[in-house]
Amino acid sequence: MIKSVKEKIILGIDPGTTIMGYGVIRVVGTKPEMVAMGIIDLRKFANQYLKLRQIHERMYSLLDSYLPDEVAIEAPFFGKNIQSMLKLGRAQGVAMAVALSRDIPITEYAPLKIKMAITGKGQATKEQVADMLQRLLHLSKEEMPTFMDATDALGAAYCHFLQMGHLNTDSKYNSWKDFIAKNPKRIK
Numbered sequence: 001m002i003k004s005v006k007e008k009i010i011l012g013i014d015p016g017t018t019i020m021g022y023g024v025i026r027v028v029g030t031k032p033e034m035v036a037m038g039i040i041d042l043r044k045f046a047n048q049y050l051k052l053r054q055i056h057e058r059m060y061s062l063l064d065s066y067l068p069d070e071v072a073i074e075a076p077f078f079g080k081n082i083q084s085m086l087k088l089g090r091a092q093g094v095a096m097a098v099a100l101s102r103d104i105p106i107t108e109y110a111p112l113k114i115k116m117a118i119t120g121k122g123q124a125t126k127e128q129v130a131d132m133l134q135r136l137l138h139l140s141k142e143e144m145p146t147f148m149d150a151t152d153a154l155g156a157a158y159c160h161f162l163q164m165g166h167l168n169t170d171s172k173y174n175s176w177k178d179f180i181a182k183n184p185k186r187i188k
Contacts, residue, residue: 008164009035011068011099012157014149015076015092017051018043020058021147023154024066025137025161032161034137035066037150048087052094059098071099071106072160074114074152109159114152117159129155 007028014021023037040058042051062068073095076088099106109117115124119132130151134144136158145151 008070009066009068010157010160011062011066011071011104012153012155012160013071013073013092013095014152014156015073015088015095016042016149017048017087017091019147019149020055020091020095021149021151021153022062023150023157024062024068025154025157027161027164032137032158034139034143034154037145037154039145039147039150048090052090055091055094056098059095063098063102063104068099068104070160071096071104072156073106073108074156075108075110077111107160107163109156111152114155114159117162118155126152133158 007026010025010027012021012023012025014023020040020042021037022040024035025032026035027033040055042054045051045054073092076085076092096106112122115129116122118124118136119128121128124132126148130144130148133139133151133154134141137154
């Protein structure tokens with residue numbers, strides 16, 4: 001796969017130890033498009049170490065398949081269960097180590113930042129994020145996944161795209177409502 005200078009591939013990752021989501025966006029010029037999204041299903045592995053090995057292997061497979069220029073990864077959500085946080089941190093660490101082994105830059109985004117970037121609300125639900133991504137990337141209902149981990153990962157990639165500054169044009173937007181009002185064809 002030969003990439004033009006103005007093309008960038010972003011791999012988004014939603015780390016998990018049960019279901020790990022991934023989403024791939026291709027940016028050509030200033031236009032993003034979804035290339036793929038899906039999950040790495042880790043439920044069949046009872047042992048945490050086997051799950052980490054599977055994440056390791058599948059991350060290499062994703063890198064080989066999509067040749068991303070950058071990786072955007074969702075930061076672990078700080079909850080009350082320390083053991084869950086530790087497991088999630090390990091999963092994220094394995095995914096990051098694989099990307100770093102290929103010299104692919106990584107950017108980490110807090111869930112609140114991803115939700116805010118996509119929906120304009122930091123407390124948005126997973127369904128609201130998925131719905132907005134469907135509109136922004138012009139995805140059909142058939143393209144929407146069963147597991148929200150995939151859309152969360154796509155959200156990380158799209159958030160990274162927005163942080164690159166490609167959303168800005170000559171006009172300024174005061175809010176998401178203002179953006180939608182000025183760009184109705186981009187969200188249908």
